[in-house]
Amino acid sequence: MRKRRFATVASGALVALTLGLLPSWARAADVPISEEARTHFAAGVALLQDPKAPRYEEAYREFKAAYAASPSYKILGNLGLCAMKIERDQEAIDAYEKYLKDAGPDLTQAERDQAQRDLLTLKTGVVTVTVSSDPPGASIEDVRTPIEGNDVRNAYGQATAPLTLGLRRGHHVITARLEGYVDQRWEFEASGTTLPPHVFTMVKPAVTTVTPMETTASRPLPTAAYISGAVTLGLATAGLVFGLAAVSAHNAFNSDNTGSNPSEAQSDKNRGQTFNIVADSCFGGAILGAALTTYFVLARPTVERPIAARAEPARGLTVTPTALWGGGGLAAVWVY
Numbered sequence: 083m084r085k086r087r088f089a090t091v092a093s094g095a096l097v098a099l100t101l102g103l104l105p106s107w108a109r110a111a112d113v114p115i116s117e118e119a120r121t122h123f124a125a126g127v128a129l130l131q132d133p134k135a136p137r138y139e140e141a142y143r144e145f146k147a148a149y150a151a152s153p154s155y156k157i158l159g160n161l162g163l164c165a166m167k168i169e170r171d172q173e174a175i176d177a178y179e180k181y182l183k184d185a186g187p188d189l190t191q192a193e194r195d196q197a198q199r200d201l202l203t204l205k206t207g208v209v210t211v212t213v214s215s216d217p218p219g220a221s222i223e224d225v226r227t228p229i230e231g232n233d234v235r236n237a238y239g240q241a242t243a244p245l246t247l248g249l250r251r252g253h254h255v256i257t258a259r260l261e262g263y264v265d266q267r268w269e270f271e272a273s274g275t276t277l278p279p280h281v282f283t284m285v286k287p288a289v290t291t292v293t294p295m296e297t298t299a300s301r302p303l304p305t306a307a308y309i310s311g312a313v314t315l316g317l318a319t320a321g322l323v324f325g326l327a328a329v330s331a332h333n334a335f336n337s338d339n340t341g342s343n344p345s346e347a348q349s350d351k352n353r354g355q356t357f358n359i360v361a362d363s364c365f366g367g368a369i370l371g372a373a374l375t376t377y378f379v380l381a382r383p384t385v386e387r388p389i390a391a392r393a394e395p396a397r398g399l400t401v402t403p404t405a406l407w408g409g410g411g412l413a414a415v416w417v418y
């Protein structure tokens with residue numbers, strides 16, 4: 083008695099038993115079923131039976147991997163269902179047609195009817211278009227925007243040769259990407275049964291030439307040089323003033339040092355000595371300040387500064403106000 087291999091999940095035909103549960107499949111099938119294929123197939127079934135909701139996109143990848151490892155028709159029913167659910171309609175049509183052809187009498191009438199209904203639905207709504215890129219090799223991504231719900235995205239890999247897509251009717255944006263080229267987009271409404279072939283002409287990005295800015299070198303005096311120079315000048319001036327005061331006090335000491343007024347002479351002497359000390363201190367500070375100023379001037383760095391663009395007079399006819407025959411008026415001047 084033949085075992086049933088289908089169950090209805092989300093209004094589609096689904097292989098509900100894993101390959102591992104049917105060891106007789108490997109013996110009956112023309113293609114041996116590898117352990118890798120069994121593992122991917124079981125993972126795909128588990129994803130379709132997720133308690134929250136069938137995870138068609140992930141299950142599609144698992145069934146695709148299972149079929150690549152062991153291209154048995156027994157995987158094609160689930161592969162076609164998942165491809166249909168994620169809107170890879172041409173792949174779903176190919177999978178269902180091969181499934182119905184290769185399964186032959188292994189299918190019950192109910193199983194065959196379900197697969198044929200899905201196939202009819204796909205063929206009725208599919209819009210076929212062939213895309214390619216110049217140069218070849220651009221990766222193709224399609225995004226369909228439904229009336230309700232989220233966008234449906236499908237990546238089809240590199241178009242090394244013209245690629246035929248089976249699209250669902252509606253608003254599509256197909257993007258071609260190729261390294262070293264600007265992305266190209268094709269936005270259109272998919273309707274009817276067949277669209278004219280579309281070639282994505284890939285364009286390299288424009289090369290932007292950066293013109294070096296004209297600069298000039300200068301060695302501006304730092305602020306520290308100005309400050310130390312001002313301090314040096316101030317100390318030198320103060321030293322000169324106190325030096326003159328010391329000379330004046332010395333002259334007064336000579337005048338008063340006659341023996342008749344010793345206290346006044348002593349005061350002149352003390353004042354003169356104080357002025358001498360202050361003057362010497364100011365001149366010493368001025369010498370140190372001059373040394374620092376010299377260092378700041380000699381060690382200042384070279385700075386590159388952009389040269390401001392020179393404003394050129396506008397060429398052409400210019401109308402300017404002028405005096406004509408003693409009165410106001412306009413005169414036309416041509417600037418070369």
